[in-house]
Structure formats: structure tokens, C-alpha cells
Amino acid sequence: MNSLESECLELSAAAVIDEAASARAVAQERGAIFSVFEELRFVLYAAVAAITTGLGLVLKYNLDRIGPVTLIAALALIAAGCYATALRTRFKGKTRSLGGDYVLLLGALIASADLGYAESQFHWLGSEWQWHLLMLAVFHAATAYALDSRLVLCASLAALAGWFGIEGHIAALFEANGSAGALGAHAVICSVTILVCRAANHRLGGSAQFDSVFENFAANVGFWGALGLCLNPGTRLAGIAILCALAAACVAKALSSNEEVFAVYGAAYGSLTLCCLEVQVIRPLLLGALLALATIIVGAMLLWNIHRRLKAPP
Amino acid sequence: MNSLRPTPPQERWMAVAARLRIPLDHPWMPTRMGGWTASSLMARCAFFVLGAVAGGLTVGVFNLLHIGDGFLPAGLTMLIAAEWLILRKRLFHSGVEEVLWAGGLLAVVVAVVEATGDSGVRSTLLVALALAIAGFRLLNPLFTTLAAVAASLAIDFAGGHRLIGEPDVAVTASVFCYATGVIALLAGRFEFRRPSHDRMLSWLAVIMPLGGFLWLVSEHSLAIRIFTGLAGTAFGVAALIIGVRRRAHALLIACLVCFGCAAFQLRDLTALSIKVKLILWGSAALLLALGLNRYLRTPRRGITSRQLGEGSSAALDLVQLASAAALSPKPSPAAPQFKGGGGTFSGGGADGSY
Numbered sequence: 001m002n003s004l005e006s007e008c009l010e011l012s013a014a015a016v017i018d019e020a021a022s023a024r025a026v027a028q029e030r031g032a033i034f035s036v037f038e039e040l041r042f043v044l045y046a047a048v049a050a051i052t053t054g055l056g057l058v059l060k061y062n063l064d065r066i067g068p069v070t071l072i073a074a075l076a077l078i079a080a081g082c083y084a085t086a087l088r089t090r091f092k093g094k095t096r097s098l099g100g101d102y103v104l105l106l107g108a109l110i111a112s113a114d115l116g117y118a119e120s121q122f123h124w125l126g127s128e129w130q131w132h133l134l135m136l137a138v139f140h141a142a143t144a145y146a147l148d149s150r151l152v153l154c155a156s157l158a159a160l161a162g163w164f165g166i167e168g169h170i171a172a173l174f175e176a177n178g179s180a181g182a183l184g185a186h187a188v189i190c191s192v193t194i195l196v197c198r199a200a201n202h203r204l205g206g207s208a209q210f211d212s213v214f215e216n217f218a219a220n221v222g223f224w225g226a227l228g229l230c231l232n233p234g235t236r237l238a239g240i241a242i243l244c245a246l247a248a249a250c251v252a253k254a255l256s257s258n259e260e261v262f263a264v265y266g267a268a269y270g271s272l273t274l275c276c277l278e279v280q281v282i283r284p285l286l287l288g289a290l291l292a293l294a295t296i297i298v299g300a301m302l303l304w305n306i307h308r309r310l311k312a313p314p
Numbered sequence: 315m316n317s318l319r320p321t322p323p324q325e326r327w328m329a330v331a332a333r334l335r336i337p338l339d340h341p342w343m344p345t346r347m348g349g350w351t352a353s354s355l356m357a358r359c360a361f362f363v364l365g366a367v368a369g370g371l372t373v374g375v376f377n378l379l380h381i382g383d384g385f386l387p388a389g390l391t392m393l394i395a396a397e398w399l400i401l402r403k404r405l406f407h408s409g410v411e412e413v414l415w416a417g418g419l420l421a422v423v424v425a426v427v428e429a430t431g432d433s434g435v436r437s438t439l440l441v442a443l444a445l446a447i448a449g450f451r452l453l454n455p456l457f458t459t460l461a462a463v464a465a466s467l468a469i470d471f472a473g474g475h476r477l478i479g480e481p482d483v484a485v486t487a488s489v490f491c492y493a494t495g496v497i498a499l500l501a502g503r504f505e506f507r508r509p510s511h512d513r514m515l516s517w518l519a520v521i522m523p524l525g526g527f528l529w530l531v532s533e534h535s536l537a538i539r540i541f542t543g544l545a546g547t548a549f550g551v552a553a554l555i556i557g558v559r560r561r562a563h564a565l566l567i568a569c570l571v572c573f574g575c576a577a578f579q580l581r582d583l584t585a586l587s588i589k590v591k592l593i594l595w596g597s598a599a600l601l602l603a604l605g606l607n608r609y610l611r612t613p614r615r616g617i618t619s620r621q622l623g624e625g626s627s628a629a630l631d632l633v634q635l636a637s638a639a640a641l642s643p644k645p646s647p648a649a650p651q652f653k654g655g656g657g658t659f660s661g662g663g664a665d666g667s668y
Binding site: 017 | 327330333334354356361364372378379508561562566574596608613617630639643644
């Protein structure tokens with residue numbers, strides 16, 4: 001056991017923290033108030049993951065026994081039930097609880113699985129089957145805005161990434177069949193699209209929390225795209241240019257908005273990608289390894305300097 | 315002044331600054347922290363990864379220079395660099411010095427093992443010892459826990475087993491893990507001056523019962539399945555009760571992990587298929603969590619489901635968003651209708667070809 005109560009009281013006496021913060025901190029240290037929010041979040045996530053995995057298996061192996069129409073209707077009904085709880089909270093003018101957030105996410109995931117399954121059974125879109133992912137992205141985005149849900153917005157962006165052909169294919173970046181460049185180009189275009197959505201959200205007065213979701217997705221997808229381009233000989237120069245631009249943009253964003261995560265993206269993704277490139281391209285190998293080591297050290301120093309400048313709490 | 319690492323009061327102030335999100339440049343903090351600096355969780359993870367890559371490259375460079383097999387000089391270099399970062403730059407729990415210190419010592423161990431040709435037991439014990447030394451030098455709970463896991467591996471090797479999943483029974487290693495977990499659970503009642511000592515016990519209480527379960531998970535004999543199921547349940551219940559009493563998050567996580575293990579061992583209790591079990595267990599967990607969330611909205615004996623303070627850390631928020639995206643169904647072509655090469659810039663290109 002470990003109690004930091006005496007330090008909290010000292011901070012309060014010195015007016016480093018205000019009275020409310022002090023009272024809360026002392027209550028937490030004494031155990032007078034204890035939040036199980038994170039534990040519940042973990043259980044809710046595990047539950048939603050188990051249900052969606054189970055439903056995925058049902059869709060995969062039970063086609064003949066149940067029949068597609070029954071399955072599609074049943075899943076649509078369950079998804080509608082999940083959405084109904086969120087709508088009910090919305091119409092009552094209440095704030096959705098943590099549990100409500102995850103029930104809504106479950107509804108969105110079931111809707112995704114249902115539409116994908118329906119498309120695979122009835123081939124409404126024929127050879128352009130990928131378009132159902134874009135439909136899903138739009139549907140989830142509309143739901144996310146209507147019900148103010150960051151989790152559903154994540155499902156929307158995941159569907160968008162799937163439409164661009166990059167969802168679940170990160171490992172392909174390292175395959176030797178030359179697909180890294182194409183995948184990288186798709187990822188970069190996806191990242192730009194997400195940034196356009198972010199700009200539209202900002203311009204149209206959308207939620208500031210959504211801005212953060214867009215930015216984090218755009219940065220991650222963009223860096224993976226740059227890595228893909230860098231690993232392909234034909235697109236290497238474009239990849240390096242995009243990598244440098246992205247890293248600079250992330251560092252600038254970190255410094256302007258005091259968000260350390262973007263400094264981590266800029267320094268870590270940037271130096272690790274350059275490191276991969278140097279080991280792959282530069283010969284003799286010893287020189288490549290030395291340069292890669294120097295790049296990593298520079299990346300770590302850059303991150304440390306930004307970290308010091310942001311003065312983030314430990 | 316202790317210059318090898320922060321004194322207990324200095325470490326406590328660092329923990330307070332992290333918990334209350336007090337900026338590092340606040341005039342109150344630097345003098346109390348004795349000039350030591352730590353990173354946020356996110357930066358610590360990034361530094362850890364960068365340090366690990368730098369360590370690997372150092373081994374590679376010495377190997378290419380044909381200085382032995384590279385491990386001994388690389389290990390010593392990493393240890394010197396880590397100590398320089400700690401003693402001169404006064405880094406504590408910053409990620410980079412931790413991975414360089416532990417990686418350096420492990421590289422030295424690898425060099426020694428290669429030179430002496432030690433057996434599995436002795437080399438695993440050496441790894442455990444190296445991790446324990448790194449854990450106590452750096453006050454790092456990850457390394458002390460890994461040391462305990464490596465010790466269980468050495469116990470299994472000593473029993474004649476070589477790989478996880480072989481038909482022989484690794485009961486001794488499993489019992490060692492459960493016993494370590496129980497000791498950590500009980501030792502947590504003492505009050506420690508250093509927050510890091512508390513964290514070391516917390517990590518052991520979460521990971522070791524899981525280790526004990528994993529040692530025997532591939533065994534299908536009824537007695538072993540009953541033993542692991544009962545051990546998991548008993549540890550989970552104990553962790554729940556003690557965790558609620560002590561207001562300890564780690565013990566509640568240990569409880570969830572143990573209940574998950576017990577649920578896994580009950581998999582053959584019914585003839586239901588895996589998909590039905592997943593849906594049933596998932597629905598039960600969902601309903602339970604929703605019920606608890608609602609019940610604890612009003613604090614009961616001080617326990618609440620509401621978020622306190624300024625919310626969760628940025629790192630946990632990011633994990634939540636990434637995990638929500640990870641749950642989205644992956645696109646897969648409809649087999650009968652799919653035509654390769656359909657992907658275009660305007661059409662998604664899910665096949666990755668043009």
C-alpha cells in the first residue's frame with residue numbers, strides 16, 4: 001500500500017492545487033472515493049469483443065442451418081436495439097453513460113458485420129463489393145455525429161481505411177511482393193481524406209473531441225503509408241518527402257497544441273522509418289547500421305527536447 | 315543526497331506530480347524532485363522502443379565489426395550509456411535508460427552463456443538474475459515481474475521440460491507462479507515509502523497467477539483443469555476482496571484476469587459451440603458491467619463507476635480509440651463474385667493491385 005496524502009496536503013497548503021482538487025486527491029488517497037471506471041471500461045470492451053467475435057463465427061459457419069435472410073434480419077434487429085438505447089438517452093436529454101457508449105459501439109459493429117454479410121450473400125454491388133465499406137463509413141459517421149460518439153467515429157474511420165484497402169494489411173508492407181508501395185499510396189490518400197474530414201469538422205463547428213480522433217487516425221495511417229512508400233524502390237523519394245512533411249507537421253502540432261502524442265508520432269515514426277530505410281538501402285551494411293543508430297539517437301534526443309519544452313507531467 | 319536514484323521522498327513527489335498532473339516547470343516541483351526527471355507514460359513507451367532498437371543496432375554494429383559476436387562489448391556500451399543517462403542526466407523511469415540497462419545486462423548474460431555453454435537451467439537463472447538486478451536498480455516493475463517469470467521457466471527446465479506445451483506437466487513452475495502471486499497479494503498490505511515498490515507487487519499480483527495458469531493451460535487431465543480453475547477462482551475472489559478493501563486497481567485487474575482464466579477452464583462444461591459460448595459469456599459480462607455501471611453511479615461505500623478528476627490519461631484514451639477501431643470487421647471479398655484487380659484509386663483497391 002502506498003499513500004501520498006501528506007504530499008497532497010502539502011500541495012494544498014502551498015496553494016499549488018486548488019481546494020477542490022486537493023479535497024478530491026486526499027479523498028482518493030484515503031480511499032474515501034474510488035473509481036472503477038477503467039475496470040468497467042475494460043470489461044465492457046472484452047464483452048463487446050467476445051460478442052462480435054462470436055457473431056462473426058456464427059456468420060461464417062451457420063449459413064446453411066439458419067439461412068441468410070433470417071440471420072440478416074436477426075442481426076439488424078439486435079443492432080437496432082443497441083441504437084435504440086442510445087436514441088432513448090438522447091431524446092431524454094441525458095448524457096450517455098460508459099455502458100451506453102459500448103452498447104452503441106456493439107450496435108455499430110453488428111451493423112457492420114450484417115451489411116458485410118448481406119453483401120457477401122446477395123452481391124448487390126457485384127465486383128465493386130468494396131463500396132459497402134464506404135457506405136458503412138458514411139453510415140457510422142452520420143451515427144457518430146447524431147449520437148456524439150467517438151467510438152462509433154472510430155468504427156467509421158476503420159471502415160474508410162478498409163475501403164482504401166489498408167485495414168488489416170499492415171503486415172503486407174513488409175512482404176517482398178512489391179505491394180508495399182501501392183498500399184503506402186492508399187494509406188497516404190486515406191490519411192489526406194481523414195484530414196479533409198477533420199478540416200470539415202472543424203469548419204462546421206463539429207465536436208473538438210472528434211478533431212482529436214481524426215488527427216490521431218490521420219497521423220498513424222499517414223506514417224504507415226510513408227513507411228510503405230519508403231520500402232518500395234520506385235516510390236522511395238516520395239515516401240521520404242511525405243515522411244519528413246508528416247514528421248514536421250506532427251512536431252509543429254505537438255508544440256502548438258501541447259499534445260505530446262504528436263511529438264511521439266513525429267520523432268518515433270520518423271526515426272524508425274528512416275532507420276528501416278537506411279538498413280535496407282545503404283551499403284556496406286556497417287555504415288547503414290551506424291547511420292541507423294545515429295538516426296535513432298537523434299530521434300530520441302528530438303523527442304526528449306520536445307518533451308522538456310512541453311513540460312508535461314511525468 | 316542519493317545520486318544513484320531518487321530518494322523515497324523525491325520519488326513520492328514525482329508520483330504526486332504524475333497523479334495530479336502538475337507541470338514539470340511548476341516552481342514547487344524541481345527542488346522536491348531533486349533534479350530527477352521522468353517521462354509521461356506515452357513518451358516512456360516511445361523511449362523504450364527507441365532504446366530497444368538502439369540496443370539491437372549496437373549489437374549489430376559490434377557484430378559487423380567482428381568484435382567477438384558483438385554481445386559483450388555492446389552490452390557494456392549499453393550499460394555505460396544507461397548509467398550516464400541516470401547519473402548525469404538524472405533520468406528516472408524515462409524508458410530509454412531502463413531498456414538500455416536491462417538490455418545491456420542481458421547482452422552480457424548472452425555473451426557469458428555463449429562462452430560457457432551453460433545448460434538451460436543455468437542460463438535461464440542468469441537471465442532471471444539479470445532482470446531482477448535491472449528491476450531493483452531501476453525500480454522497474456516490468457523487469458522484476460519478468461525476472462519472476464524467468465525463474466518459473468528455470469524451475470520448469472530443472473524439472474526436465476524444455477518447451478511450453480510439451481506433454482510433461484509443469485506443476486512445480488505453475489505452483490511457484492501462484493505462490494509468488496499470493497505472496498505479492500499479502501505483502502501489499504504493508505505500507506511502502508516508495509510508490510515503485512508498491513507497483514512491483516501489483517505487477518506480480520496481476521501477472522504471476524496468469525503465468526501459473528498458462529503453464530498448465532495445455533494440460534487436459536481433469537485434476538489439473540480443476541486445480542487451475544479453482545486456483546484462478548480463489549485468487550480472483552481474494553484479489554477482489556482485498557482490492558476493494560485496499561482500493562487497489564491492480565488487484566481488481568488481477569481479479570478480472572483470474573476470472574477470465576477460470577471461465578476458460580469451464581469451456582467444456584457444456585456441449586455448446588465456441589461461438590455460442592463467446593456470445594453467452596460476452597453478453598453475461600456486458601450485462602454485469604452495465605448493471606455495475608448503473609448501480610455504482612451513486613457511490614456505494616466510496617466506490618463509484620464515475621470518472622474522477624481530469625479523466626483518464628491520454629495514453630488510455632488512445633488505447634480505447636485504437637481498440638474500438640480494431641474491433642471493426644475486416645473487409646473480405648465475397649468469394650464467388652470477387653474479381654482480382656478491381657481495386658482502383660477511386661474504388662478502394664482492397665485487393666491491393668492496380
